[in-house]
Amino acid sequence: MPEERSLNFIEDIVEEDLAAGKYKHVHTRFPPEPNGYLHIGHAKSITLNFNLAKKYGGKTNLRFDDTNPTKEETEYVESIKEDVQWLGYKWDHEFYASDYFEQLYLFAETLINQGKAYVDDSSAETIALEKGTPTTPGITNSYRERSIPENLKLFREMRDGKYQDGEKVLRAKIDMAAPNMHMRDPVMYRIKHAAHHRTGLKWCIYPMYDFAHGQSDSLEHITHSICTLEFVPHRELYDWYIQQLGIFPSHQYEFARLNMSYTVMSKRKLLQLVQEGIVDGWDDPRMPTISAFRRRGFTPESIRNFCERIGVAKRENLIDFGLLEFCVREHLNKIAQRRMVVFDPLKLVITNFEENHVENLESDNNPENPADGKRNIPFTRELYIEKDDFMETPPKKYFRLAPGKMVRLKSAFIIQCNEVIKDEFGDIKELHCTYIPESRSGQDTSNIQVKGTLHWISALHTTSIELRMYDRLFTEEEPLKKEKDFLEYINPQSCIVLKNVYAESELLNATFHERYQFIRKGYFCLDKDTTAGHLVFNQTVGLKDSWAKEMKKA
């Protein structure tokens, strides 16, 4: 399918460039700022950049955009590297904008020498004021007319630590009346006496994004520098710096960032959720971060597939969270080991089954993949089924168990419900059923047709596990676009913990690598909170449930 997919607009551009002989290779880069964890929106960018280089025979660098020491941390660098690798991508070089600080500094002196940059002593407020507004031009100040030697001397003094934070900045000398605000003498360097996660205290001046990004692209000979739409107005400046410096002409192309329903995709908002303890860290399985999806059991394949399906264009978009769920179900259906787990047990006694006898049955580990083999499951006189798989007075088209009705127990026998035993409060205590010996799975000679098949578990062979059931983090599709603060729309049901759930004992052998389908329920994986005696599973995603949908309609 990916072979036949039509090209997106960036691939179009690349193919035109290649056809025109503009480049021989396509070099891209993924340039995160290490100030937070990667989210699914970054996955879209990662997929785009790496796939482009792979498809057209080029390289992709991982470059950390670390020009602001007060916000960036090594912890984030490590998490970003882990996430990119987990997604299945290998970068060509690992670079840091901070690798280029010396070179960028020299570029700045070059511009000063060309009379295209100057040191401004104004305060941040004054600079903002003099910049004007989108509808009114800015004004020039006297610092703009400083001589080249004076600018050079002051800039060197800035570098040498002679001034305090905010005392001076280096600005490009472009046009204070430019219709594009970014061209009104943008700041190139600011003073920050702060320790940088890589360069330590070596520098006290740091380049701004605009003066670092394009030059870094150029130094790496990035041919197609892909970023999101909010950088469109920066492109003019991106090109300007490269042109003044006469360096390798990287070009910037912009696409629309990913937005997904029922979540937020801003690093700032995600950080807020973490810091205010609304979620339990960056990898809380309800977060839209890569690390959260990993913990929750999503596969890298399914995320890559999702990123390829959503397409790349320039219009604002809101992708249905359901599409991601579809992608993960699609993959998990093929690879997940099937197991039986009863969430909410109802005891069932097979009255015509010998006491203390254990009948060994077997069941497919994965009907989608016979190579996964079968496993043993014990059948005994006392079993548990799901409480909601029984109804005393069932509605029409209810295929599950009811008084007098028959159902198949998965991979076992057909049973019939004969008697409902209740306690003194009238609550159902247990069900008495009989089984049809000739209906044994795989050797059924009973000729009885039943519509329903239930999962079940032998009461003598249960193991107790903890389940964490996740739902969307917000109750609203676009929590940021509602009238109230987005935190008001947190879904109180987004994490429900089921403590003592009965699972078949085969799950005692569960591994962190394996994915499971709890039959008729959903996909699950072992959580990192698991300890030797206590298994904890995360629900990755539920199975599609057309019966529940049917009931909702009624």
Next chain:
RNA sequence: UGCCCGAUAGUAUAAGGGUAGUACAACAGUUUUUGGUACUGUCUGUCUUGGUUCGAAUCCAGGUCGGGCAACCA
């Protein structure tokens, strides 16, 4: 009232002057020892007004609507 970007089913995304297609969602059905999976079918779309043309989603002009831009953030 400046500059820039955008507008195709509910949601995304194709069609590059010549049959508006695909996926998800929704709906109906077939198969089924998972009410899962698989399969089949159905529904819904070119923002608007003009122009160019034999022919316009596509090219041109005006309008409308949505988004971005005034950090010593990226």
